[in-house]
Amino acid sequence: MSRSDVLVSADWVQDHLDDPKVVVVEVDEDTAAYDKNHIRNAVRIDWKKDLQDPVRRDFVDQAGFEALLSAKGIANDDTVVLYGGNNNWFASYAFWYFKLYGHGDVKLLDGGRKKWELDSRELVDGANVPNRAATAYKAQAQDTSIRAFRDDVVAAIGSKNLVDVRSPDEFSGRLLAPAHLPQEQSQRPGHVPSAKNIPWSKNANDDGTFKSDDELRALYEAENVDLAKDTIAYCRIGERSALTWFVLHQLLGQTNVKNYDGSWTEYGSLVGVPIELGSN
Amino acid sequence: MCGAKAGGPELAGVDVANETIIQGSVTRDGEPVNGYVRLLDASGEFTAEVPTSATGQFRFFAAPGSWTLRALVPGATVDRAVVAQQGQFTEVAITV
Numbered sequence: 292m293s294r295s296d297v298l299v300s301a302d303w304v305q306d307h308l309d310d311p312k313v314v315v316v317e318v319d320e321d322t323a324a325y326d327k328n329h330i331r332n333a334v335r336i337d338w339k340k341d342l343q344d345p346v347r348r349d350f351v352d353q354a355g356f357e358a359l360l361s362a363k364g365i366a367n368d369d370t371v372v373l374y375g376g377n378n379n380w381f382a383s384y385a386f387w388y389f390k391l392y393g394h395g396d397v398k399l400l401d402g403g404r405k406k407w408e409l410d411s412r413e414l415v416d417g418a419n420v421p422n423r424a425a426t427a428y429k430a431q432a433q434d435t436s437i438r439a440f441r442d443d444v445v446a447a448i449g450s451k452n453l454v455d456v457r458s459p460d461e462f463s464g465r466l467l468a469p470a471h472l473p474q475e476q477s478q479r480p481g482h483v484p485s486a487k488n489i490p491w492s493k494n495a496n497d498d499g500t501f502k503s504d505d506e507l508r509a510l511y512e513a514e515n516v517d518l519a520k521d522t523i524a525y526c527r528i529g530e531r532s533a534l535t536w537f538v539l540h541q542l543l544g545q546t547n548v549k550n551y552d553g554s555w556t557e558y559g560s561l562v563g564v565p566i567e568l569g570s571n
Numbered sequence: 572m573c574g575a576k577a578g579g580p581e582l583a584g585v586d587v588a589n590e591t592i593i594q595g596s597v598t599r600d601g602e603p604v605n606g607y608v609r610l611l612d613a614s615g616e617f618t619a620e621v622p623t624s625a626t627g628q629f630r631f632f633a634a635p636g637s638w639t640l641r642a643l644v645p646g647a648t649v650d651r652a653v654v655a656q657q658g659q660f661t662e663v664a665i666t667v
Binding site for chain 2: 376408459469497
């Protein structure tokens with residue numbers, strides 16, 4: 292696996308907009324962004340309505356994922372290219388999710404919607420929705436080698452790498468949520484003891500594209516993350532840490548990396564677990 | 572929704588007393604610019620980013636202290652230093 296297998300440039304996407312075996316998918320935190328405008332021929336996946344169980348806090352199950360992709364007109368042998376706003380936070384989350392259910396060929400648009408917009412590339416009106424014939428998509432059972440649960444995190448304290456990818460103020464306990472959202476969420480602020488604070492933003496350039504493999508490797512070495520050890524990444528709800536998972540697992544080829552999608556909204560509400568306050 | 576609006580978005584429904592709000596607009600020659608605004612903390616570390624609205628406006632819920640706003644628009648990047656306080660909203664007009 293290498294960078295070119297999982298990450299494509301805006302030019303590459305532009306050249307494949309009419310390729311019937313390439314499905315461009317927008318996944319945005321602001322799920323209405325697609326209604327305003329989007330990349331031509333892109334379909335939308337709504338990370339809330341489409342990817343979450345409507346009742347329990349969990350993902351849609353295997354059958355639900357099959358039904359979703361079938362309805363979206365995505366086939367097992369299609370190349371799926373994901374993009375979104377916020378430097379691909381939710382597109383990275385969807386990438387990890389597609390891998391969780393075993394999709395073969397899935398890629399991220401480097402820089403996502405922001406890079407596309409800053410390049411002044413074409414966006415079509417929200418009402419301009421492609422017509423893709425339904426498929427009979429078959430998903431795999433969840434690959435839990437890339438998904439961490441709360442007990443995994445508690446067991447990892449002091450032994451495995453825990454990477455907290457939130458902003459320094461969220462890590463130290465000054466803020467409970469990213470600064471563009473009202474302050475709400477977990478019961479307690481802080482971080483998992485022994486976690487290192489390496490904000491997701493250190494992986495990316497201002498325009499949302501990923502830094503080079505050498506820069507990324509140097510970042511984690513400088514922070515004393517021993518990549519030979521198992522690693523769990525977390526944030527607030529698992530989307531920013533999916534971006535760090537993408538960097539470590541997909542770009543740097545570390546197979547022993549999991550994303551904890553329960554993240555701080557779960558951990559920071561658990562009774563009795565250890566919590567640390569303050570900076571590293 | 573054409574033309575720039577002075578100041579940040581409407582504050583209706585926002586708990587101003589308990590929030591530390593930094594908001595404003597991004598304009599070029601008096602017209603709103605579609606782009607992004609990043610909020611960087613006192614050490615220059617990324618904290619948050621929002622797209623500007625159709626009227627060029629943006630808003631952050633921050634914490635008291637020193638911050639830098641960085642506007643990213645096609646062809647330009649502009650930084651502005653701000654100091655925010657709880658219970659007040661800090662208005663920043665950025666021209667690019």
